[in-house]
Amino acid sequence: MAGIKRPGHLVSRENKFDKPPLARIFAQPFEKKGSSMPKPRKPESLKLVSGTARNDRTVTESVKFPLVVDMPVMPDWLPNAYAVNEWNRLVPLLMANKLLTEGGLSALAVLCSLHGKIVQLYAAGECPTGHLSAQYRNLINDFGLTPVSQSKVKAFAGTEKENPFAKHKR
Template sequence: MPRPKKHHNLKVVQGTARPDRDGPPLVDLPLVSDVPAPPDWLPNAHAIKEWNRLAPILHANKLLTEAGISTLGQLCALHGKIVQLYAAGEAPVASMVAQLRGFSNDFGLTPVAQGKVRPNGNPEKPDNPFAAIGKPPAQKR
């Protein structure tokens, strides 16, 4: 069984990154300009409440794209259905819980997934505090 690929950021830190080994470029999907209203097909109030909770968070972190709106809707609809089952004293089937967990991971909403999801768009590049390490100090003229 082949070893899993090391994340590019780890290669950069370790000094083993090579441009000829970079993977294909990531797709840059268009971000939504404003927080969208919940779709009218959401099945219940719990789903709408979850949409109103998650959509602003994802939008603020540049994780909500035009292509991801329907997936967010599915996540919220599934969340609403699971809450209804719990409220009725029933337990959801394991596949529903697993699917909800998968949707949550896709948006980086679990602690483990937060490190794997990168914001979309072109954020301003912060200054690199390590850029001057190893460079000779600038000489005054």
């Protein structure tokens, strides 16, 4: 077989390449070289301590929605009493930390609705679906309601930064 040449095959004296090129590649076992997910962003405080903080890589400011200063009206579509209790618990916490904005009210209502549904399922002896749990986990992370996500969420400072180029007017 070493002397027979077939289309698409490489044949050598050592007979190392008696398979088509793609068959050689896919015949090798795959090695997992780490996680398929990227590492989470390192908090700025840890970057300062380790000496890797750089001004050109700091997170830029984003759109500023107006803060909610008065207790917002609870949506009437919250599904159950668990969701209503979660709304009444979270709104004062988020307002005190200046994390509740006009743009975040509907997301907070969805968060409370998901919480109510999950608690209702657990009370009935059932488990929530993975999709429901993932939605809930993403929303509580967005609002900074887990220990890890608290370092990622920045409270609204309330003052605008001064433009460093304003003194060089033309």
